[in-house]
Amino acid sequence: MTGAAQMLTIRVxxxxxxxxxxxxxxxxxxxxxxxxxxxxTTLVKALARAFRWRxxxxxxxxxxxxxxxxxERINSSYVSRLLxxxxxxxxxxxxxxxxxxxxxxxxxxxxxxxxxxxxxxxxTVSCIRNLARDTLIA
Numbered sequence: 272m273t274g275a276a277q278m279l280t281i282r283v284x285x286x287x288x289x290x291x292x293x294x295x296x297x298x299x300x301x302x303x304x305x306x307x308x309x310x311x312t313t314l315v316k317a318l319a320r321a322f323r324w325r326x327x328x329x330x331x332x333x334x335x336x337x338x339x340x341x342x343e344r345i346n347s348s349y350v351s352r353l354l355x356x357x358x359x360x361x362x363x364x365x366x367x368x369x370x371x372x373x374x375x376x377x378x379x380x381x382x383x384x385x386x387x388x389x390x391x392x393x394x395t396v397s398c399i400r401n402l403a404r405d406t407l408i409a
Contacts (some may be wrong), residue, residue, distance in 0.1 A: 288374065297374070310370035317378050318367060321356040352382040360389035 286297045324339055333339040336354075340347035359381070366372050386392055 313378050314367045317353060318356055321353045324354060325357045356381060358387055360392045363392060
């Protein structure tokens with residue numbers, strides 16, 4: 272190098288999105304950095320809670336949603352909507368647990384009515400993702 276100072280500028284295109292209350296850095300291809308914190312903790316906790324409640328109902332600990340809701344001290348409507356998560360296709364559940372869920376997938380979106388046939392759920396999840404993307408662009 273010569274005596275004159277040289278400057279090197281590097282530009283890296285990236286986007287910052289909020290997911291589960293955390294900021295997530297996305298690469299130009301829309302992929303998030305994978306790691307132990309890549310999973311959306313809100314979705315993971317909701318899945319765990321829903322499957323625990325389902326197990327409690329199946330074992331007979333609670334016989335109705337109202338009994339379960341009263342024991343958990345929450346609204347029975349919320350229990351009902353969260354239990355829908357137990358009907359998600361295994362590949363969607365696995366993607367959420369691995370942190371590979373589509374950008375824009377949120378708990379309120381998953382709590383909406385969804386087809387019970389697993390093959391049809393993929394298109395519903397795509398609609399959720401596209402709706403979230405269109406909302407961010409607008």
